[in-house]
Amino acid sequence: MASRPRTVIIGAGIVGCALADELTGRGWTDVTVLDRGPLFATGGSSSHAPGLVFQTNPSKTMTEFAAYTVRKYAALGCFEQVGGLEVATTPERWLDLHRKQGWAESWGVEGHLVDTARCAELWPLLDPGKVLGGFHVPTDGLAAAVRCCEAQAGRAIGRGARFLAGHTVVGVHHQGGRVTGVAVESADGYRVVEADVVVCAAGFWGPSIGAMAGLTVPLQPLAHQYARSAPVPGAAAGPILRHQDRDLYFRHHGDRIGVGSYSHRPMPVAQHEIGPGGTTMPSVRAFTEEDFEPAWRDAAELLPALKEVAYQDGINGIFSFTPDGFPLIGEAPGLDGFWMAEAVWVTHSAGVARAVAELLVDGRSGYDLHECELSRFEPVQLAPAYVTERGKQNFVEVYDVIHPLQPMLAPRPMRTSPFHARQRELGGYFLEAAGWERPHWFEANRPLVEPLGGEPVLGAGPRDEWAARHWSPIAAAESHATREGVALYDMTPLKRIEVGGAKAAAFLQRLMTNDVDRKPGSVTYTLLLDAGGGIRSDLTVARLAEDRFQIGANGNLDLDWITRHAPGDVYVRDITPGTCCVGVWGPRARELVQPLTDMDLSHAGFRYFTCRSGYVGLVPVTAMRVSYVGELGWELYTTADLGLKLWDTLWATGLPVAGGRAAFNSLRVEKGYRLWGVDMTTEHGPYEAGLGFAVKAGKDFVGRDALTTEISRKLVPLLSAEVVMGKEPVRHAGRTVGYVTSAAYGHTIGRPIAYAWLPIELTAPGTHVDISYFGRRVPAEVAAEPLYDPQMEKIRR
Ligand code: FAD
Ligand code: THG
Secondary structure, eight states: OOSSOOEEEEOOSHHHHHHHHHHHHTTOOOEEEEOSSOSSSOSSGGGTOOOEEOOOOSSHHHHHHHHHHHHHHHHHTOEEOOOEEEEESSHHHHHHHHHHHHHHHHHTOOOEEEOHHHHHHHOTTSOGGGOOEEEEETTOEEEOHHHHHHHHHHHHHHTTOEEETTOEEEEEEEETTEEEEEEEEETTEEEEEEOSEEEEOOGGGHHHHHHHTTOOOOOEEEEEEEEEESOOTTOOOOOEEEEGGGTEEEEEETTEEEEEEOOSOOEEOOGGGSOOTTOSOTTEEOOOHHHHHHHHHHHHHHSGGGGGSOEEEEEEEEEEEOTTSOOEEEEOTTSBTEEEEESOOGGGHHHHHHHHHHHHHHSSOSSOOTTTBGGGSOGGGGSHHHHHHHHHHHHHHTTSOOOTTOOOOSSOOOBOOTTHHHHHHTTEEEEEETTEEEEEEEGGGGGGTGGGTHHIIIIITTOOTTTTTTOOHHHHHHHHHHHHSOEEEEOTTSEEEEEESTTHHHHHHHHBSSOOOOOTTBEEEEEEEOTTSOEEEEEEEEEEETTEEEEEESSHHHHHHHHHHOOTTSEEEEOTTTEEEEEEESTTHHHHHGGGOSSOOSTTTSOTTBEEEEEETTEEEEEEOOOTTSSSEEEEEEEGGGHHHHHHHHHTTSOOEEEOHHHHHHHHHHHTOOOBTTTBOTTSOTTTTTOGGGSOTTOOOTTGGGOOSOOSEEEEEEEESSOOOSOOEEEETTEEEEEEEEEEEETTTTEEEEEEEEEGGGOSTTOEEEEEETTEEEEEEEOOSOSSOTTOTTTOO
16 A cells, blocks of 8 residues: 555545544545535534533543543634533432542543532522532533534645545445445536545445445434523523433523433434435434423423523434444455444544544554444344344433443343353343343352351442442352352353464464464463554464364454454354353362263363363363363353253253353452453553463564563552442542452452552552542552462362
């Protein structure tokens, strides 16, 4: 590719304009931005966005996108830094604002909880009788979206970019799996604009553009209501305001007040229903007053002055929702050079554009993009009915108080393991991950609670109402049963990838940090790094045969990454759906499985981190001596058709209990095993993450040249006074110094554990820090790891 690749950006909304600026600023100056509408009120969502920017988000990445957007637009003069205020009118919301303050602190945004009086001072029209308190972020504010488009486009044009209005993209051209250009219709007729790179920034038209390239874009456009009041006596400029208990937000337009509502029914818009060609404002549909009436009444409850005035200029404005609320960023699988920058709010626009530009120009982004990558979805999550239903539900829940484990209720169930029927019989409490139903504990194990001291010992503990949600003392009993006896864990949702061919070993060797070119029967724990040495994943690689490997992965991103890098003569296959896996773990695992198999399961006969195939009863299995819970035992894999038979065969011994995800997570945290995406991401290197042991010295692999053993921060376990949930800020001597990743109660060691990223000087065991949990100070102390079985006596025996 030339050093200035010919780049086409589809869409001159705020995302396309921001991207043109970010790309040309990095030297990619051959940029053409095409838009079907006029410039810069193109008729897309950006033309109507009232532009509120609340930066704080549970996601570190989304918060950082917003913080960059604020900094950039403030510098460009298209941002009014009026501050942001979110008020609580219910005790539940008030508590949740404390959680939110924690996120802001963890991710580096200054924000304060303020009392009712201060809220009324910031927003004199508020009825103080309704407000319990608020969360105030002084750097939030209003982006003038169209002006931000102009300002960024202006800079890009100054560096050589072209912006073409009235140019509608009608086709995507490609050859040999690589994009070559786009077909365009304009007043001058039809022509092809050749390009090496095409980025789709077409907002809620994204699925239509994707379809031109044979790509499914999981995005649902929905209409959302926004109206302005007539002039309100006494209205004076103030912060942007959220009243989330009623799904409302507010801003000033001079002496008028703009009111946005998410309280109405979801109003999905299909691609073919988007305003026909020639419509000047396709993002706006007729205002449906009956939907807005209740919102207006709620608005006037909070701001009584609104009772005296009417509303006007209402719109039902369209923008994009995805199944999980995150944007869609990345290169299309199967079509090189075709990129997406979709489902992006004004709030995150400059940050997302920067990330995309970094990916294009540098091959990696400084942001952790795992939540946003286009390829994160499983095939079932691309089904149109799923995208519509989850998109609608995300609209409904946009301001709800959501527990991190809380799943959506529909559409479910989707993916079930072959053990599902048994899990239901055992009273499984199911939550969802990657479309899978995953039991977190089993009611059938409740009788195990009493002998261990009952609920008062196992349940109450140092655990508040939030940490107790989607949790049960039964998980403690399952943890004990695993450490003392043997338990079955459904590992079917673990992503399994088969890689094969004569050149498979050489290919994997080049991709992996560890030596995976070992003899058949070996299993290797390894990392995948990006070009900058950041951790893309941690995997197990089992060599089943000379030319065949099975990879235990973290998700679809791994499948995409491995597939993308594989040469033509190496095959990569997702075998997850056709297979299943049960972990048989605990000191009595050998006693359980040995009588069922001819495989020699003795310590010398079946070494730790090896694999082989054999039979368990009637069932052909691949057995791997690996345990994410840190106990003796095996992962047993078989085909989906025989899964139930395998489960029943193991169960019939009468020895095991079934273990759920809650116990599983506690056990792995106790053992110090990292969870990718939570404990470490591309933002972190192997050494600071405590995973240097998985990097083989003297070996070449992707990311090696960027690696450094010099570290300034570290992931360490804290022993805390209370169970927390994750993402909380950690303080030392009154200063914010880091944040929590994974947290769980360690039932074996009898202490709450919280892993945290801390500056290296604070990582010596014994260092005292504080976790801020819902604004409460929870004392904690850095500990040496692993906290459980440091001598590996439980595993190697
Ligand atoms: P758009 O601005 O829609 O730009 C896409 C462009 O692609 C359009 O200009 C379109 O003409 C062009 N295009 C499409 N198809 C083609 C084609 N075939 N060929 C050529 N060009 C094409 N966000 C916030 O952060 N804060 C808010 O307060 C806020 N409030 C909102 C209120 C309303 C009423 C609405 C509607 C949205 C609101 N949003 C808000 C969301 C925000 O407006 C959008 O998420 C954002 O503007 C999307 O920007 P974009 O550049 O991706 O899309
Ligand atoms: N099982 C299998 N594959 C997996 C996981 C799994 N892939 C994804 C994810 N889980 C990877 N995570 C881990 C983390 C730790 C270990 C295994 C998978 C582990 N580590 C040992 C240790 O650190 O002491 C052994 C390391 C070594 O000997 O090199 O067991 O659950 N199949």
